[in-house]
Amino acid sequence: LSDGLNSPLYQELREKRGLIYAVMPYCVKAVKQGLVMYVAMTSKDNAVEVADIMEDVLNNMDKFITKERFDDVISHALIQMDINKIFQYKEPKSLNYGLIPTTFKSKKQLKSITLEKILEIGKKYFSTLDTEIL
Numbered sequence: 001l002s003d004g005l006n007s008p009l010y011q012e013l014r015e016k017r018g019l020i021y022a023v024m025p026y027c028v029k030a031v032k033q034g035l036v037m038y039v040a041m042t043s044k045d046n047a048v049e050v051a052d053i054m055e056d057v058l059n060n061m062d063k064f065i066t067k068e069r070f071d072d073v074i075s076h077a078l079i080q081m082d083i084n085k086i087f088q089y090k091e092p093k094s095l096n097y098g099l100i101p102t103t104f105k106s107k108k109q110l111k112s113i114t115l116e117k118i119l120e121i122g123k124k125y126f127s128t129l130d131t132e133i134l
Contacts, residue, residue, distance in 0.1 A: 013042075
């Protein structure tokens, strides 16, 4: 949703409407729980409009995440896994950096993800989205 310049949130908020400087995901992990946040940098004047657009995108992911986008992200993650293997001894920290959540340890796990499952999970967890403007 928000990784890269062609991501749905970036395109909607910056390219189409010029409301933000950047948008990024942020995840706080705990032992059995986690908190996922999307942070957009904007002015006070644009904050409410940006929050409304973010809610629309996150609550209607099926309109914004295309099959092509999904396939591109999965392909990029698979390539990143190979790159991480190559540099695992030179740059050990790179193994936990990049697009791949640490949950996915193998290509088989990553390839088992489907667009339909992503949209199902998104609908379950983002349909009751709480927006906070700081």
